[in-house]
Amino acid sequence: MxxxxxxxxxxxxxxxxxxxxxxxxxxxxxxxxxxxxxxxxxxxxxxxxxxxxxxxxxxxxxxxxxxxxxxxxxxxxxxxxxxxxxxxxxxxxxxxxxxxxxxxxxxxxxxxxxxxxxxxxxxxxxxxxxxxxxxxxxxxxxxxxxVMGTGWYAAKAAEVRPGSTAVVVGDGAVGLSGVIAAKELGAERIIAMSRHADRQKLALEFGATDLVTERGEEGVAHVRELTGGVGADSVLECVGTQESMRQALHSTRPGGNVGFVGVPHDVAIDGQELFFSHVGLRGGPAxxxxxxxxxxxxxxxxxxxxxxxxxxxxxxxxxxxxxxxxxxxxxxxxxxxx
Amino acid sequence: MxxxxxxxxxxxxxxxxxxxxxxxxxxxxxxxxxxxxxxxxxxxxxxxxxxxxxxxxxxxxxxxxxxxxxxxxxxxxxxxxxxxxxxxxxxxxxxxxxxxxxxxxxxxxxxxxxxxxxxxxxxxxxxxxxxxxxxxxxxxxxxxxxVMGTGWYAAKAAEVRPGSTAVVVGDGAVGLSGVIAAKELGAERIIAMSRHADRQKLALEFGATDLVTERGEEGVAHVRELTGGVGADSVLECVGTQESMRQALHSTRPGGNVGFVGVPHDVAIDGQELFFSHVGLRGGPAxxxxxxxxxxxxxxxxxxxxxxxxxxxxxxxxxxxxxxxxxxxxxxxxxxxx
Structure with missing residues (x-):
């Protein structure tokens, strides 16, 4: 064959x-x-x-x-x-x-x-x-x-609930599937982080309500601005780099959750920073x-x-x-x- | 004054x-x-x-x-x-x-x-x-x-539920309070990790059902032996060192949760290891x-x-x-x- x-x-x-x-x-x-x-x-x-x-x-x-x-x-x-x-x-x-x-x-x-x-x-x-x-x-x-099952798990691990605010970091097929999942699970506001026109279009079609094009701390600042200064309830980390993980953790409100499904490559999480953030974190193969x-x-x-x-x-x-x-x-x- | x-x-x-x-x-x-x-x-x-x-x-x-x-x-x-x-x-x-x-x-x-x-x-x-x-x-x-509120938060962050199995890492006042919290929240089995006789006694009095005296990977192996080979549903990390965090993460079943309340001192969490463990992690000041x-x-x-x-x-x-x-x-x- x-x-x-x-x-x-x-x-x-x-x-x-x-x-x-x-x-x-x-x-x-x-x-x-x-x-x-x-x-x-x-x-x-x-x-x-x-x-x-x-x-x-x-x-x-x-x-x-x-x-x-x-x-x-x-x-x-x-x-x-x-x-x-x-x-x-x-x-x-x-x-x-x-x-x-x-x-x-x-x-x-x-x-x-x-x-x-x-x-x-x-x-x-x-x-x-x-x-x-x-x-x-x-x-x-x-x-x-x-990818769709992985986006679904990202949303579940990030504990997306009806009425909640979700951020999706990563605009690949998994991130876009994550937008679908967040919508199906009832998120009221879905912020897609993307700077590619074709992916932005699909994210909006799948249910994203906001687009953030900035990355890193600028992207975090924009998410905070969109979420009353406190950060999102749920963040779906769909990339797997140190930068995307940091972006995800910093975009989450105290007591919120990050679901991470991008296989981490050289990602280390600082224990004290995670501690003081009060952010919950769960990842893995979906x-x-x-x-x-x-x-x-x-x-x-x-x-x-x-x-x-x-x-x-x-x-x-x-x-x-x-x-x-x-x-x-x-x-x-x-x-x-x- | x-x-x-x-x-x-x-x-x-x-x-x-x-x-x-x-x-x-x-x-x-x-x-x-x-x-x-x-x-x-x-x-x-x-x-x-x-x-x-x-x-x-x-x-x-x-x-x-x-x-x-x-x-x-x-x-x-x-x-x-x-x-x-x-x-x-x-x-x-x-x-x-x-x-x-x-x-x-x-x-x-x-x-x-x-x-x-x-x-x-x-x-x-x-x-x-x-x-x-x-x-x-x-x-x-x-x-x-x-300390009692902190033990309570550790148990909540570790999602202790009626009928679940909980492990408490750390036998200080917070860990011992965590035993009380796990019991009050309905844990059926509470494994206290301790090697000090006075603290073991108090842990048992507070509701611990098992004691594990080994530390590190030996302690993990003993916890796994007590939990059908898969690890505990909930682990309360009440110390804050790299070793105690590792011990907590390795003692948790896939899909289980670690609540960490010991202020982390020089603790780094490997993203890929956390990913493949499927363990959920939440900490912070209670x-x-x-x-x-x-x-x-x-x-x-x-x-x-x-x-x-x-x-x-x-x-x-x-x-x-x-x-x-x-x-x-x-x-x-x-x-x-x-």
Missing amino acids: RATVIHAPGDIRVEDVPEPTIIAPTDAIIRTVVTCVCGSDLWAYRGLEPVGQPHPMGHEYVGIVEEVGSDVTSVRPGQFVIGSFATSDNTCPNCLAGYQSNCVHREFMSTCQAEYIRIPNAQGTLVATDEHPADELLPSLLTLSD PVRAYLPDLIQRVFDGRINPGKVFDLTLPLEQVAEGYKAMDERRAIKTLLTP | RATVIHAPGDIRVEDVPEPTIIAPTDAIIRTVVTCVCGSDLWAYRGLEPVGQPHPMGHEYVGIVEEVGSDVTSVRPGQFVIGSFATSDNTCPNCLAGYQSNCVHREFMSTCQAEYIRIPNAQGTLVATDEHPADELLPSLLTLSD PVRAYLPDLIQRVFDGRINPGKVFDLTLPLEQVAEGYKAMDERRAIKTLLTP
């Missing part, structure tokens, strides 16, 4: 590799319907994370079940399924506590930009839709396997699995349309251009069709 | 100083009934915080109102009052959000180991009891101005004012008896010995009678 392999920073190729097969009785094999490139894939692409040996890429997927292992009874061949970028048995204590992305059997998906995918822990990871979705729903359903049934329904109902974050669609064969366009900020997010 | 002054690390004296007077119309003057030495006073005493110029000490107090400024109508001369170590107007947005210890007019008390005390923001800071309390209630009421009415009632009802943390009572004139005994761990907490 054809699959994406990274060889070095900037060197993304599509190659012939063996089709995956069932290894464990808890596996399933799916035929990829659509997959995509994630902002987090760019860390390796940009050389900010070591590449090491050439290896497959991709962790977002929807597909049709081809085959299941003998332990898998919750999905069957022919069904359309969505799963999380982090697999889970959905029965361990961490799963039962709602943190499936910290399952004791967790495996991070990493081979999804390909024609076929092996899904470990398939029983607890995959959710089948009642019917095969129409083509126009595919982009939105695909976002549920990561427990996407927990949200799938609800979010699938919202997509089928037409309530949310996170698929709009895809502004570039390419055949899998052109995946390299998909990475390049995102790296150069010509695209927010690239959808790939195998 | 007689008042405590620190001159240098280890050099605590009682001296004649002018009696305080009303400076602002929002002030009150109280006559100290009892006051005490706090674990946090030891940072300066031990030379771990700069002393600078000789200055008064003490931030915990109960007393009788002597005089009030013209803006103060909520308390009147002759009443028995308790107030927080952090003053608050109780009307600003942060106060209304329940974070009175982040009041925009906050002043930290610092002159309370003395015969008379000036209380800024008296209207929002002081709470009068319905009647003058019996002498045997004084120690417990005194703890409400800081909004003691928010809890006073409820906690006063619990003391009058005999439901809680946090005054037991005082195992040494001295006249104010012997305050130096009070510090020394705590520094040498001969006393958990010293009560002072002016």
Whole structure:
């Protein structure tokens, strides 16, 4: 089959590799319907994370079940399924506590930009839709396997509540999904921090009520000005740098919450500063699995349309251009069709 | 009047100083009934915080109102009052959000180991009891101005809920108060980390169900063993060092919460480690004012008896010995009678 392999920073190729097969009785094999490139894939692409040996890429997927292992009874061949970028048995204590992305059997998906995918822990990871979705729903359903679920978790971790004020730091696909989540969870005011016209437009379409274009302490000052001087109730940190974390913490009111979902790269939090801020902080890989049934329904109902974050669609064969366009900020997010 | 002054690390004296007077119309003057030495006073005493110029000490107090400024109508001369170590107007947005210890007019008390005390923001800071309390209630009421309220906040910030498992890191007066708070908030299992026999005894008396004597990763391993391998729902960090913070974070289950109330000294939190732990973190100076009415009632009802943390009572004139005994761990907490 054809699959994406990274060889070095900037060197993304599509190659012939063996089709995956069932290894464990808890596996399933799916035929990829659509997959995509994630902002987090760019860390390796940009050389900010070591590449090491050439290896497959991709962790977002929807597909049709081809085959299941003998332990898998919750999905069957022919069904359309969505799963999380982090697999889970959905029965361990961490799963039962709602943190499936910290399952004791967790495996991070990493081979999804390909024609076929092996899904470990398939029983607890995959959710089948009642019917095969129409083509126009595919982009939105695909976002549920990561970015939309991650934006949702950012809003939950930041404790967005009806009537509250939310700030979203980061205008990538996750940040934009965070705007959707904040709106769905009832935030009255949603301040999107963005300085790219195309992303600002989408943020407003998704429910942002205010835009802040400044960064750093200037951005913080603008947020404070918009929030009666005290800061926001909830801040969604969707980047993962020291600067974005600082911006998020400083934009939050005492007693407010930061939900951080950008994988932190060289981020340190000063204990005394956090202490005196009274800000609550929770982050992590999103427990996407927990949200799938609800979010699938919202997509089928037409309530949310996170698929709009895809502004570039390419055949899998052109995946390299998909990475390049995102790296150069010509695209927010690239959808790939195998 | 007689008042405590620190001159240098280890050099605590009682001296004649002018009696305080009303400076602002929002002030009150109280006559100290009892006051005490706090674990946090030891940072300066031990030379771990700069002393600078000789200055008064003490931030915990109960007393009788002597005089009030013209803006103060909520308390009147002759009443028995308790107030927080952090003053608050109780009307600003942060106060209304329940974070009175982040009041925009906050002043930290610092002159309370003395015969008379000036209380800024008296209207929002002081709470009068319905009647003058019996002498045997004084120690417990005194703890409400800081350590018991701080333990309460630690438990709230760590989101202790009925049926949950709580760990308390630190066996000082705050940690022991945290045990009381965890029990009152319904924790089913309360693991106290302590290796001092007298404190272990008090922890058990206050409601601890388990004791862990190991520290660091050994202590963490023991907590995990006691919690089915996953860690505790709630961890109260009542020390403020890098090691205690690490111990707290590692003892918490994914999705659990750490409430940290030990003022952090050189504590840095690694963003990526916090991210992958899924642990929620909130700290700060406790909004003691928010809890006073409820906690006063619990003391009058005999439901809680946090005054037991005082195992040494001295006249104010012997305050130096009070510090020394705590520094040498001969006393958990010293009560002072002016």
